Amino acid sequence: MKMSDVAKIANVSPATVSRVLSNPDLVSKKTRDKVLEVINQVNYQPHSVARQFRTRETKTILAVVPDITSAFFSEVLRGIEHVAIKEGYQVILGDTENNLERESDYVNLLLQKQVDGMVLLTARLEKERLEELSEHFPIVLACEYIDGLNVPTVSIDNISAARKATEHLIQLGHTKIAHICGPMNVILGRDRLRGFRQAMMSNDLDVDPSYIQEGDLTIESSESGYNQMMKLLALETPPTGVFVYNDEMAMGAIKAVKDSGLRVPEDVAIVGFDNLKMSTVIEPHLSSIDQPKYNIGQKAMNLLLQMINKEKINKHSFVMKDNLIIRDSCGGKSESFPHSHESFKKNISV
Incomplete structure (x- = not known):
């Protein structure tokens, strides 16, 4: 017909x-x-193709994520898609698998005008290239960001959030605090490490280099968290508190503590990041920094629509509010804390 x-x-x-x-x-x-x-x-x-020729619109946008298996991005994508569908747009999903070359390939869809705009949930490309592309095509960054980039960006303040998580452990009385950080080639990894260092320094606490273990996003996050936690527990003086890059790594860290015959939070207090739904399923329930994941997706898509419709955007950086959700994994001051490192090491050898 x-x-x-x-x-x-x-x-x-x-x-x-x-x-x-x-x-x-x-x-x-x-x-x-x-x-x-x-x-x-x-x-x-x-006929969608015929319509595209007439209007020069595809009514399709591209959302690019670094890891589709991450539960964090599913909630951000839901926020993007709900706004898109309401406005008559379809969403194509691209998964880079933390591969810079794959990210570049997806960007080429913009150059071929196969989509009307793009929401990047990963920002590993060079700043100059993104800025050049943004002069010709609607682009919004979400979750990840690039310092000084003149492109609309939606995120939380990762430095402040990491500082907040670390300071909570300090307020509970911990002084031997470690950080399982994200990869240093990702800005979120660098900024959360920066927040951790700021909290330690502002409380006159030393940052032991051996207490900083870099996680690996090229393998399962929980496995990476498990491996790095095992390294921390093997130290001559293990930490009593650990701030972990994300919840999935934190869950692996909790398993490592349990497999070593220790308890969370009595022997090791743990705080994660992202506040995934699984945080309330794991035992003990995981304390975590809550990111407004769905709202980040909504805001990013609304900004992209403004750009597609050539509406003026008054600012480029939109910082969403985060919260520290305190649950059982970090515990509080109790009779068993602080404990002696001699007792701690004895438990590890069991």
Whole structure:
């Protein structure tokens, strides 16, 4: 069924049918209702490719994530998609698997004009290239960011959030605090480490280099957290508190503590980051920095739509509010804390 067939049945011109579909306010209610009735009767489906040639729009946007297996990004994507669907857009998903070359390949879809705009949930490309692309195509960054980038960005203050998580452990009385950090080639890893260091320094606590273990995003996050926690527990003086880059790594860290015959939080207090739904399933329930994941997705998509519609955006950096959610994994001051490192080491050898 073609548009001309609908026009013939409704006794109107094909141009009128096109206006009903694209600009219904330009058509009288009587004519509009008649055309829509025919469209419903014959189940006419507009040809998306033909429409693209006419309007130079695909009504499709691209969302690029660094790791589709991460539970964190599923909630951000849901926020993106809900706004997109409401506004008549489809979302194509691209998973880079933390591979810079794959990220670059997805960006090429913009150059080929196969999508109207892009939300990047990963920011590993060179700043100069992104800025050049943004001069010609609508692009919004979310979650990850690049310092000084002149492109709309939606994120939390990762430095402040990491400082908050570390200071909570300090307030509980811990002085031997470690950090299982993210990869240093990712800005989130660098900023959360920076926040950790700031909290330690502002409380006159030394940062032992052996207390900083770099996680690996190229393997399962929980496995990486497990491995790095085992390294920390093997130290001559293990930490009593650990701030972990994300919740998935933190869950691996908790398992490592348990497998070593120790307890969380009595022997090792742990705080994660992201506040995934799984945080309330694992035992003990995981204390974590909550990111407004769904709202980040919504805000990013709304900004992208403004850019597609050539509306003015007054600022480029949108910082969302985070919260520290305190649960059982970090514990509080109790009779068993602080404990002696001699007792701690004895437990590890069991």
